Amino acid sequence: MYFQDLIFALNSYWSKRGCIVVQPAGLEVGAGTFNQNTFLRSLGPEPWRVAHVEPSRRPTDGRYGENPNRLQHYYQYQVILKPAPADVQDVYLGSLRALGVSERGHDIRFVEDDWESPTLGAWGLGWEVWLDGLEITQFTYFQEVGGIKLDPIPVELTYGLERICMSLQGVDNVYDLKWNESITYREMHQRNEWEQSTYNFEKSDPQILFKLFETFESEAKRLIGGGLVLPGYEFVQKCSHTFNLLDARGAISVSERMKYILRVRELASLSAAGFLKLREQLGFPLCKVEGKC
C-alpha cells in the first residue's frame, strides 16, 4: 500500500463512520492534539467526530535525514470520537483491517500508556497499540484538557503513518517508503530533514526565537482576553512550537524549561476556558444537531 493510499483508506474508513474529514491546521504543531479540532473541540458537552492527517514537527527528533526511523517532521493521522463509542476498540481494529492488516496473522497488543501533555494541561489513559512489537497508534481516553475535566469522554486515536506504512511495505528505512508508484519518501523529505535539522540544531537564532516567544505569548493573551479565542489559540500553538525550537537549540536550561512549559500551559488553559464559554454562549449548537446531550 502506497503512503498516499494509506491516507485515502483511513479517510474513507473514518468518513464512513461519521467523522468529518478535515484538512490539517496549517500551523506548526508537535502533534495532532494541538489542532483546535482536538484541543478545543474535546471540551464541553457537544458531540464531535473528526479525522485528518496532521503533519507534525518535533525539532529535537531531527537526525539530518540519516536515521532510518527518526524524523523531525512526520505525519500523524488523528481521529477524535466524542463521546467514545462502547465498541471503539473494535472500530479501531476495523481500521487496521481496512489497511490490510490481518489481526490473526499478526500480534496486536494494547500496551499501557498514560498520556500527559504538560504544555496543554491535559492527560488521559489508554494504550500504545503494538503491531508485532511496533508502536503504531496511541489510543487515549482523554480525562482532562486545558485543566478542565471532560464529560463526555473523547477518545483520541493517533496513527503513526510512516511506521504503519513501513510495516505494510516491508521496508526498514523510512526513506524507502513509496509515496506512490514512482515517488519515494526520500525524494520528498530527506533534503528537508537535513535542512531543518541544521536550522533547528545549529542555525536558528535564539535571540530572535526568545523575542518571538514573548510576542506570540502577549498576542495570545491580548486576543483571548478580548474574546477572540480562535486566533488567540493559534498564537498559543506558535508559542509552543517556538519553545520546541528553543529546546532543540539547547537555549533553555533545565531549570528554565519548566517555567516555559508552564507559560504555554497557562495560555492553553485560557484558550480552553475561553472556548468553552464561547460555545456555551452559542448554546452548544452541535447538541441540537445531534439531538442529545
Next chain:
Amino acid sequence: MSDRDLLLEIGTEEIPARFLPPAIRQVEESSRKLLTDQRITFGKIQAYATPCRLILHIETVAALAETHVIEKSGPPLESAYDASGRPTQALAGFLKSAGASEKDVVEIQKKDRKFVGVRLTEKGRPTAGILKESLPVLLTSLHFPKNMRWRTNDPTVFARPVRNLLCLLHGKPLKIAAFGLTAGDRTTGNKFFHPSPFRVTSSAAYFLEMKKRMVVVSGADRRDKILKDAARIAKLRRLSPELADDLVNEVVYLTEFPTVLLGDFNPEFLKIPDIVLKSAMSHHQRYFPVTGRTKGIPRSPGMDGSGLTDAKGCLAPHFLVVRNGPADSKRLVAKGNGRVLAARFSDAKYFFETDRKKNLADRIDGLKGVVYLQGLGTLHDRAARVRSLLVQLAPRLGVDIDLARFADVAFLCKADLLTEVVREFPELQGLMGQIYASLEGQPREIADAIAEHYQPKGAQDPVPASTLGALLALADKFELLLGAFSIGIRPSASADPYGLRRAAIGIARILLARAWHLPVRKFAEEASSAFSNSEAVRKAVPEAMDFFRARLEAQLKESHPAEFVAACLNVSDDPCEVAGKVAAFSKVSAEGKEKWVTLLRTAKRAYNIVKAEKNLPALNPALFQQDEERALHRAILDWRAHVQSIPDRKYTERLRSILQMAEPLHRFFEKVFVMVEDAAVRQTRLALIKTISDAFRSYAEFDRIAVGD
C-alpha cells in the same frame, strides 16, 4: 451434577499488567468479606485475571443466607409484669413493636439487672437477592493505582472501560447491574480469534469453553505455558533463555493465550555492549534475551560490562517474544518483532558510536548545565560535594587509598548521564560509565567504582565489591540524603521519588558489610561544610539521621529480635557498634537462659533504683556496712580490670563479662536493703549501684528488654 457455584466475569479493555495481581487479591478478599458478612456459606474462592477480564469463582455457594437469631431487649423485669403476674403496659407495647407475642418472652441478664426481651428467628434471604444488591457495590469499589472515567454523565471509574458483565449463580444468569451494563450469561473468547459472544451454562462449562476459545484463565497456567515453550525452543536450538522473574510475571498478565516465538537479529549488533542489547529487549520490548555457548563474534575488551554479565554464555543473536495468540505459522510475528528490534538496535548503535567520540572526562564540564534539585545547584555541584565527602571519609574509615589519583571519580561517575545511551536507557546509568571508562583505558578501580556507586539498588542487590566503589557509594548516598533533607524533601510512606530510603539502607549495608566504624551523625555534621547551604544542612542533620537510624533499626530487625535492636540502637552513633552488640545479644542470650534472665532483672532493678538519683557523692568504701557491699565492690574492681583487657570492639566478649556481674549484684540485692534511714549509708549504696548501672548502660539499655517475673 448441578452447578452450585458463583461465577462472575468483568470484561474490560486491556488493564495494565501491574494492576492485575493486586486486583486478584482485592476481588478475593472483598468477596469473602461480603459473603461472610451476609452469612452466606461458601466453599473455595478463587479469582483470576487476564488483560481483558477479572474473574471470580466461588464454589458451593448457599442458596439462602443462614437463619439467624436476633435478641431484642425490652423493659426491666420488675416493670414487665404487675403484682398478679400479668403483662404491664410497658411489656405489651414492647411486644407490639417487636412483632412478638407473650410466649416469645425471655429473661435477659444485663450486669446485675434482669430485663425481659424476645429472641426472633430471622430467616436467611435468598443469596441471589443479596448479591444483586451487594455485588455492584463490590465491583465499583475495586481500586487501582490509576483510574479513568469513560461514560457520559457517570462518575464511576475503573482501570479501563468495562464492556461486559457475566454472572452466573447456580448456573443461572444473575442480572446484576453496574457500569451501565446488566450482567448476563454471555462473554467472548480471545479478542482476535474468537470475538463472537457465546452463552455460558455453568461455571465448569466456562473454564472449558474459554480454553477452546484461546483464553487461558489462570495466570499460573499461562506462566507454565511460557516457561515450557521457552524451554522447548531453547533445547531445540541449544540456547539458554534469561527468564527474569519480573518480566515473566509481566508477560503473564499481558496475554490471554501466550505462545513463545524465537526471533533473530543481525549478529553485527553484538558489537553493542550486552547490557544495552538486553535493556532494549527486556525493558523496551518485553523480549527475553538468550545466550548460547558458542561465541557470536569476537568482542573487544570491556564490551561485556567487564565481568558483570554472567559467565554462562555469550548473548546469542536471537530473542524470545511472547505473542498473544497461536503459533506463528507464516513467521510474520517473529519477523515483524525482529524488524522493530533491529530499529531499536540501530538507534542504540548510533548512540553508542556517538558516545564513543567523546571521552567521559570531557563531559564533566557539561554537568554544569544540568540542574540537580532546586537549591542544590547543578550535577557538577553535586559531584563536587560527593568528592569532598569521599576525601573526608577515606581517612575517617582508615582506608588507605590514593586520593590524589582516585578522588575525581566523583565527577567521572556522573559523566555518563550526559551520554546518548543513558539518555535512551536510563536504567543503564553507571554501567555505561563503566564500559566507556574501561574502553578509554581508565584503571579498573575507576571503571568499577563508576558502576558500583549506585549499589545497592535494592534489597537483593549486592553492596559494592571494590573499596573505592564502596567509598564512592557512601559519599554519594550521604550527599543525596543530607542535600534532600536540607531542602525539605522527605520520603512519604507511599512515595520516595529520590530514593532516600534506599540511600539510607545502602549506607547501613555498606558500613556493616565492610565493618567500617563511622559515627554517622558526627560525620554528617562535619559533612555539612561541603554544602553551600551548610547551615540548612546542619539543621537537617538530626532529622536525616533519625531517618537513617529508623532504616538501620528495620534492617537489623530482619535478623534479630526487635527488643535487642531497641536496647542497642541508642547507645552508639556507629552502626557497626550497634550491629555488633545486637549480634552479641542474640548469641549470648542463647548461651544460658538463667544467667541471661538474672542479668536483665538485676540491670533493670539497678537502673530503676538510681535513675532518679542526682548528685550522688563519690563512692566511699569506708562507709560500707555489710560484707555483700564489700563483695560487690571487689567484684566491680576485678571486673573493670578484666574489661580493660578486652578490645573495645569485641562485643560478645564484653557482653559475657557483663554477664559475670549479674550474680554478685543479684546477691547484693538479696541481702542488702538500700533505702535505709541513714543518708550517708544509703547514698553509698546508691553510688555503688549507680557505678554498675552506668557500666551496663554504656553497653546497652538492658531495661528495654522485657523479662517475665
